[in-house]
Amino acid sequence: MVYSQGLRRFTQEHGDTLAALFCGMLLFLGWLALHIGWLGWALLFLPAAYVIGGYDSAREGLTTLIREQELDVDLLMIVAALGAASLGLWRGEYYLIVDGAILILIFAISGALEGYAMRRTERSIKGLMSLTPDTARVLLGGEEEILPITQLKVGDEIIVKPGELIPTDGLIVSGYSTLNQAAITGESLPIEKSVGDEVFAGTLNGFGALKLQVHKPASSSLIQRVIRLVEQAQTEAPPSQQFIERFERIYARVIVVAGLLLVFLPTFIWGWSWEVTIYRALTFLVVASPCALMAAIMPTLLSGIANGARQGILFKNGAQLEKIGKVRAIAFDKTGTLTTGNVQVSQVISTSEYSENEVLKAAAALESCSEHPIAKAIVQAAGSDWVRGVDVQAIPGQGIIGFVNNAQVFVGNAAFIKQYVTQFPEELQKSAQSLENEGKTVVWVAKKPIPEAERGIVVMGAIAISDMLRTEAKTMISRLRKLGVEQIVMITGDNQRTADSVAETVGIDRVYAELLPEDKLDVIRKLQEEYQTVAMVGDGINDAPALAQASVGIAMGIAGSDVALETADIVLMADKLEKLATAIELGRRSHSVVKQNIVVALGFILLLLIGNFLGNINLPIGVIGHEGSTVLVTLSGLRLLKN
Secondary structure, three states, X not given: OHHHHHHXXXXXXXXXXHHHHHHHHHHHHHHHHHHOOOHHHHHHHHHHHHHHHHHHHHHHHHXXXXXXXXXXXXXXXXHHHHHHHHHHHHHOOOHHHHHHHHHHHHHHHHHHHHHHHHHHHHHHHHHHHOOOOOEEEEEEOOEEEEEEHHHOOOOOEEEEOOOOEOOOOEEEEEOOEEEEOHHHHOOOOOEEEOOOOEEOOOOEEXXXXXXXXOOOOHHHOHHHHHHHHHHHHHHOOOHHHHHHHHHHHHHHHHHHHHHHHHHHHHXXXXXXXXXXXXXXXXXXXXXXXXXXXXXXXHHHHHHHHHHHHHOOEEEOOHXXXXXXXXXXXXXEOHHHHHEEEEEEEEEEEEOOOOOHHHHHHHHHHHHOOOOOHHHHHHHHHHOOOOOOOEEEEEEOOOEEEEEEOOEEEEEEOHHHHHOOOOOOOHHHHHHHHHHHHOOOEEEEEEEEOOOOOOOOOEEEEEEEEEEEEOOOHHHHHHHHHHOOOOEEEEEOOOOHHHHHHHHHHHOOOEEEOOOOHXXXXXXXXXXXXXXXXXXXXXXXXXXXXXXXXXXXXXXXXXXXXXXXXXXXXXXXXXXXXXXXXXXXXXXXXXHHHHHHHHHHHHHHHHHHHHHHHHOOOOHHHHHHHHHXXXXXXXXXXXXXXXX
């Protein structure tokens, strides 16, 4: 039973690929049978290849013809293939049936690639759904009960324990904790939350238990809005895609009408025999089929994709490889993209009485008793040579107090320390203010040497905490400008001061800060109105709608959330920002090769059409010219395999 279900699921997901594989096998067997003179077997294998490989194309072509009264390339390929097969049977030139089967195989492979692209969209939505729990711990009559999220009502009270995901948006009615909400809002540091604050579904609770009150339906939560935005952005076809679809249908109509005219007009105008006119018309359908045009694009893009993969750049589809080369504006998220996303001690300042090492170890002695992310960063920076504090007491949202070697130590924000210290060193305050202006969080450390001392509490120093900037960020921004990218902006959910500091350091002069996911989406849309082709680089859930809306969505492979990776079109697998410029250069090369191949393909088609009209080529030569041009542009596309 399990085996049959797995087999059914596999065939559903990969049915179009299996059809292309079977078509290719039957085509080979049919060709082999013809080669060794087994005509009967050849006439069994080759029609089977037509049916298996061409079923989906024939169905789609006929559906478009019947419902939309439009001709597309799918139907044109089927007509050309069947025409070649019919002519082969009529004239006894059975290798023409093989040529028709090759056309069928090419379109079967194309259909398989399209199927994978469609399933990627479905996976991205499922990835978003998995970010929130299916159930919540609800207080009913003073007792906890586990209920599905869909059954939550406004006014319900829910309990969230330390380390759990917030199941739905709500207001804190009791408790205090820190929440890691970088994936939703883009803030680089975990945020302290207490009574009255709003929390978002999908964010991660820290060390404290919380009691929340549901203040809006679960379907209206921020994460659900993100899901809807991703769905909407991914279903909107870009103008380039619409143009390609229109071109295919116009091309198919022109070729079919021209083929029909070639069946009748030469007989009445030039007195050709019916056999000659039909022969020329079928040759026309073969040489005019767009296989060379398709080969001008797909092998080139696939070669570029393979090249990118070797360099740690994952292109999820060929269209995005072309688009990245046309990008005129790029929007960067900050946290986890331009920065590492890891909180670290960036600087320690001290008074003349104490060393920087003493300040750091005194703070670590107390912070070792805390689970706060800032505390962990301080402990990590202090190393192992320090004494753990005793009688440690945390004051939520302010600081922590304890004893180290019989001396009372105070660690916290400036307002907290000022409650115990009457005098702050002026030079230290100026240094701390400068650090805060750079977007860093400053933690103060004070000390009362021994309980019996007459001397009061004194400031030891301060510790600056920051999300560290990627070392390659500034160089990469400079390289992008040299490549001719017209506009580079930062869009982040972090505060304006921090965003401005990072932007100034890396060389970005246009900053949008304190944004929610829908705000980022609006910024991308405005950039698209101004610059048309816009790339977005991000790593969090909050970036997913903007990544989906952007002409090219680019995610960080290691730091990125699952949803960002699924939604994005390009993934920088090793988190190396400098690979973004490499991707743009590769995209521009692919665009150039594609244009060259298209010129060659159209040139061959034009020459073959003229030769067919003048009667200087027969069908075998037409097939050779058609397949030869296809091979030529395919080999040309393989140039992109080279760095």
